[in-house]
Amino acid sequence: MSLRTTPFHPRTGPLSEGQAWRRWAGYVVASSYELSHDREYHAIRNAAALFDVSPLYKYLVTGKGAARLLDHVVTRNIGKAKVGQVLYTPWCDNEGKQIDDGTISVLGEQTFRMTSADPTLRWLHLNASGLEVTIQDVSESTAAVSLQGPSSREILQIAAERDLSGLKYFRLTSAKIRGVPVTISRTGYTGDLGYEVWVDAGQAVPLWDAIVETGTPYGITPAGMLALDVARIEAGLLLIEVDYFSSRHALIEAQKSSPLELGLGWTVATDKERYNGQAALDAERTRGPAWQFTGLTVDWDSLEQLYADVGLPPRLPSQAWRTSVPIYDPGGRTQLGYATSGGWSPLLKRYMALAHLGAEHAKPGTEVRMEVTVEHRRKQAKAHVTPLPFFNPERKRA
């Protein structure tokens, strides 16, 4: 295989029933282990699903100037963060257009781990001139699994032999699982109760074994990206190169988005000075963003009718889709925006989509039309603007 496998591959490889692999940052990871991703999806909401998330880019930023560097790069206020905190944040170019999004773990006063979807080493170096800071690319040396679902805490507590009820949402702690030193962060990409466990790549396999053995009586289920994709749409979480383009990859201005347009206004600090894109974002906040990223719920009766018109029962995508789909006004003529991800929620029994709409059309409850293809013909199904997330269980933060 010319693409790399992750440090967990000795365990995940044999689990793959249909050899369905997906590329992620130069690695292969499972699309689904079973022939269908159905059970893997339900494990996220019903028990606990175990994902290999090692392909994330990871950087260790240390030194006196570490906080200052990160504060300069990302939109959230790193200076105010406490040790043990994890921050989800986007980062922008000087025009306030989003480059990427990821997390920053505050491991110590001067030690931070940053994750990103795209390589970020050069960008960090560019911004670090004159600062006393060391930036290490630990993408390969650090492996990670994500354990997500209502039983995840119970399983990890037993595996780590300690109480985790005090570990709050977006906080981290160091721990040992069967003698293996790990960092456990209460983070994830499912919008559910869940944790990510960070480990030295050399210890990945023993960690996997320990978690799977502990979790088996609790219904732990290794799960792939297809299941994750459904869950992250339910949680209303963005995916780069799907729901937005990195401003560094965009070929035209219209392909770029700002965090304010992407529903990430809450991550753009107003209480810190001098960071990339600040002036542009301040100005945009004042005039109001042109676009809004929001949820859409496709009206079931309308979809059913479109299929009934050709004599078919309604067909729904069995996997989440990632294509651009036009959204129109109720008259069906004027395009108001476009959806970028969508799919059926097996839990909510709803056809949901994530969409970019002109800000004036993005008020919750607004009726729109979404293009659907029914028997080779383009039709429009009724849909309503729905605030994100679609699913937000109390246990996520409890």
Added chain:
Amino acid sequence: MTHYDAIVIGGGHNGLVTAAYLARANKSVLVLERRPHVGGAAVTEEIFPGFKFSMFSYVVSLLRPEIIRDLELPRHGLHILPLESTVTPMENGDYLAAWGDHDETRRELYRHSPRDAEAYDEYGRLMHFMAQAVKPILGMVPPDPTSFAPSDLAGLLKLGKHFRGLGGERLHALVKLMTMSSADFLDEWFETDVLKATKSASGIIGTFLGPRSPGTAYVLLHHYMGELDGVFRAWGFAKGGTGAVSEAIASAGRSFGAEIRCDAGVSKVLVRNGRATGVVLENGDELHAKTVVSSLDPRRTFLQLLESDQLPSDFVSDIKRFKFRGSSGKVNLALDALPSFTCMPGVGRQHRGAFSISPSLEYVERAYDDAKYGEFSRRPYMDIVFPSMIDPGMAPPGKHVMSIFVQYAPYNLNGGWTDAKREAFGDAVVNTVESFAPGFTSHILHRQVITPLDIERITGLSEGNIFAGELALHQLFFLRPAPGWAKFATPVRGFYQCGSGTHPGGGIMGASGRLAAMRILKDGT
């Protein structure tokens, strides 16, 4: 408040659905449940410490997607999990399996009969058309074919047009399905006996009929109606057991302002000048409402809650003729380990689906023979699932619960049901499972045996019929529960019925409850 817009008698899932829809329409609603908790026959109870049993009803069948959406049940905790495979152990040690993957299932069938493997797809296509033809009826208030009221005529016209639209071939197939026995119908398609046995077994559930009894074929459709829902997957296992479905509906109802009172049995419906005005509780309290709705079965609704002189006498005789004939029992087990079946040794994905004890048509028909003559089946038909394999929360970690639906166990057993007979019935069930999974008995930590008499005693369902009245052709659609009274209204003004004993009835579907609420709202309570 002592005066409500509506009082719903009985907190089973249909009663709760009616209440939730009425409350959603801003009506003040009170649900009165006799037992300490809601759910009726859809309850989860911890009978043995740490082990949760879906005591009676154990799968969610065709719960209407519009109810899930309208009442936002997922927000209230509903999570339906897939139940994908069925394995039928055979008496020669072989098995027949149906898996979630279509190709895998076809290849498995090929092992038994290459011919049947090909017929399977064609059969599936026909059944798809049939299910499509019948499905709209589920969501329809049955028109009265003897009435000339505009709404009935419109309904009949719509129905007539619908069936004419099927075309000759499909209409003929539909008539066959409605009149034949499931065994005969399947004989036209397949040669593999164990396949026919397993398929036809689904047609006898809850009826006092055998696979060779005419009129059992149409139930074959139910499975395909579930498939029509496709990714909707309204067919499956509820996280937390079936009680969680009831709890979710109750929670939705409360969120709309419905009041639910448990330990509040109703003894009578108050009727003044031919109009229902409220109810009398078992403790003597009187509560008043503009509308009273009963979710109890037709016998209890009309013959127990009302005095017979409050109803037309021909209606009373129709209700008296309505057949219940409970024929099924349930055995719930707490296990310290999963059973290993001879046909497929070990523990694996097979335990995440159902095991059907229906090795041959003769086996199932013989099970019925016992019941015909007033005995429980010595070797019964069983539908076995391991809920803890789907929702690990149903049992302590590493331990399991096993749900065994058993047929036949006639309500009118020779000599009547006694504690000794109940245990003998439990033994017959356990011994039969043991014959397919030797050593299984030693893993049993606790056993709960439920006879039709127990079902009646605990849930109130007359004669222990799980569908609140047999789901037989003569008791469906505009005949359910009585000719002329299939539209949720009753001869008493302001008194409605919303239980499974009304159209379309059956399973945790909620359609009766929803249609009743629609009717009540339309009548303007």
